[in-house]
Amino acid sequence: MLLYINWDVNPEIFQVWGFxxxxxxxxxxxxxxxxxxxxxxxxxxxxxxxxxxxxxxxYGFVGVFVGARLGHCLFYDFDYYSQHPFEIIxxxxxxxxxxxxxxxxxxxxxxxxxxxxxxKLN
Numbered sequence: 001m002l003l004y005i006n007w008d009v010n011p012e013i014f015q016v017w018g019f020x021x022x023x024x025x026x027x028x029x030x031x032x033x034x035x036x037x038x039x040x041x042x043x044x045x046x047x048x049x050x051x052x053x054x055x056x057x058x059y060g061f062v063g064v065f066v067g068a069r070l071g072h073c074l075f076y077d078f079d080y081y082s083q084h085p086f087e088i089i090x091x092x093x094x095x096x097x098x099x100x101x102x103x104x105x106x107x108x109x110x111x112x113x114x115x116x117x118x119x120k121l122n
Contacts, residue, residue, distance in 0.1 A: 028068075028108065032061060071109030 012020045036057055043053045073081040073088045081088050092100045 024108070028110065032064065035060070065108070068108035068110060069105065072107035075109055077107065 009023075011022045011024065013023060013026065014021055039056065040053065042048075043050070069088065084094070087093055091102060091104050093103045094100055
């Protein structure tokens with residue numbers, strides 16, 4: 001009987017012009033777009049202004065990404081990022097030779113993004 005799951009899925013779905021599309025990023029983006037569409041419908045039905053909707057979406061998107069990044073860096077890899085704090089906000093990493101390489105923003109903890117977004121709403 002199998003009592004565990006061997007999760008060995010390739011995180012990359014496909015590539016577009018050499019840029020990898022990954023499951024987590026795709027789900028993050030679809031979730032944010034779906035949230036914006038639902039909020040737009042709520043604003044329309046409540047006759048609220050577009051200016052306040054735009055502010056909410058901007059604060060929400062920034063809050064989600066900043067919170068998700070901080071969540072990953074503080075909860076999952078604190079030992080590394082406490083020694084390399086600039087790499088939290090810069091998409092670079094120093095190799096063993098002292099050279100800096102572009103890495104992109106790998107590492108977002110969705111629960112960190114949700115926490116900061118909810119905190120901003122209250």
